[in-house]
Amino acid sequence: MTWSATARGAQQPDNTAFTQQRLPAWQPLLSASIALPLFFCAGLAFIGLGLGLYYSSNGIKELEFDYTGYPGTSNCTVCAEAGQGRAPPPRCSCAWYFTLPELFQGPVYLYYELTNYYQNNRRYGVSRDDSQLSGMASALRHPVNECAPYQFSSAGLPIAPCGAIANSLFNDSFSLWHQRGPGGSYVEVPLDRTGIAWWTDYHVKFRNPPLVNGSLALAFRGTAPPPNWHRPVYALSPDINNTGFINQDFVVWMRTAALPTFRKLYARIRQGNYTAGLPRGSYRVDITYNYPVRAFGGQKRIIFSSISWMGGKNPFLGIAYLVVGSLCILMGFVMLVVYIRFQDQHDEDEDEE
């Protein structure tokens, strides 16, 4: 019963497929033959994936040590006590001795972990100047206002790098020593400190300002280091490719973490005799304790870890997949029962047709 007029009026819309809503279209209907297999397949796939992720995560080995220095936990307590209430805290060292009963499969990664440290605080997170860090000469001596109060030094010089994130650079350092045989001497394990930052961070986002007369120190003339730093930014490392704004530790630190408990890569152990991993034996880690965290109830840890195809040790994703997969299968069964019970009514209607 379509409305067909004998003569077209002036206001009558066109009788095309577009204007009369007759475009060719796919009209899917959510029927049982689509929904039920979908739920069951998705559920089974997710359970399989969850099991794979869970076992993969369980297979990752991790060794961690809390060296914050709360009384009774480690011999870094001395350093923690000495640093209370003084900024910058005095230099102090402590050590951690551990034994590996078997080979720690390589390549081994060394991380430092901080807890209760809110790098995702908004005021903290915007306190940086990306133009200055990208090496633009015009921005070097004109840090942006968000960096305040770490924008200009007490003498009125612009701070490079400005901001609270740069000022709070993590400056503990670690070295690993391996004892060959009982009672033997300790040999240093080479730590590969290169390539710990993202490629784009190191090559694009962070660049040093143009050299003046071939010297980086001259390029930074007229700026001051952040208040909490022991050394100016151009003296962070003797290696010219690892100093200034492109220092790898600095770049890793400037990539702010999302959650209050985070770990950042310190070094990889994959050189020399240790490419296959850390062999069994006794080890010592010398820690230079510079970074004060006890004031805000934070904790510091050092972690040795291996890596699998899905990253570090994190059972959450495997468990979440298992849960969602099981729920899918459960819902599938519920829907199947409902569908079968009401199947009779559907059949009656169809017979009637």
Next chain:
Amino acid sequence: TVYDQWFITLFNIIYTSLPVLAMGIFDQDVNAQSGMDYPQLYEPGQLNLLFNKREFFICMLHGIYTSLVLFFIPYGAFYNLAGEDGGHIDDYQSFAVTIATSLIIVVSVQIALDTSYWTVINHVFIWGSIAIYFSILFTMHSNGIFGIFPRQFPFVGNARHSLTQKCIWLIILLTTVASVMPVVAVRFLKVDLFPTLSDQIRQRQKAQKKSRPLRSRRPQTRRSSSRRSGYAFAHQEGYGELITSGKNMRAKNPPPTSGLEKTVYNSTGWIENLCKKTTDTMSNFSQDKTVK
């Protein structure tokens, strides 16, 4: 904020406006012919059943649930996450990119579920929005634009780095499925247990399309349409005489006919009639079911 500033700005303008527009313009649940044959389809609109406080509340609950899933699944997965090369990827920017990508995919899948009439334009707008999101994402995280405006685009390198990690995509997949599966399940159960007239007609349409060659077995359908047109146009003489004489009715179903008789002659108002007839149709449906 969790998201990148640019994402928040562009979300409503570019990423999600077009699919909604296409749905508003082109969506049809039943075709024009069925709309004329079954005027009760217009009743939910008249009785304000489709958007009232209850529906709004349910939408809000759905939104809250999706937000919780979108945040807490990446939150749990990002705890001590490390990349495939050992480097850390649990930074704020990767977190933002993961949640933003999951969000775009979830809303696109959601509107794909809600669209029941897929013209070419719907396809282009929905898949195109996702494609536009990814192209804008990679552009904003590219080296070139960082070189021009370093302060405005600090996310350089992020999309390339995090979206090439397998675990990020696993997180996105899990978030999408966890957000969408309850909707699919609820919808399926609702259509199975409490089908609306629109659902029944759509199923009938689909069945008709399938059984088109069996056109010879159509007297039943003709009977039902004459029932409908009988009380749609009650202000005209209509087919009352035809029906009450029982000439085109099957002998074994007198009760529906008498119901019709009552309603045709009790015209106290057009709307009242329509309501009565609708309840009669519904009771006819259920009566037919119980008779069988």
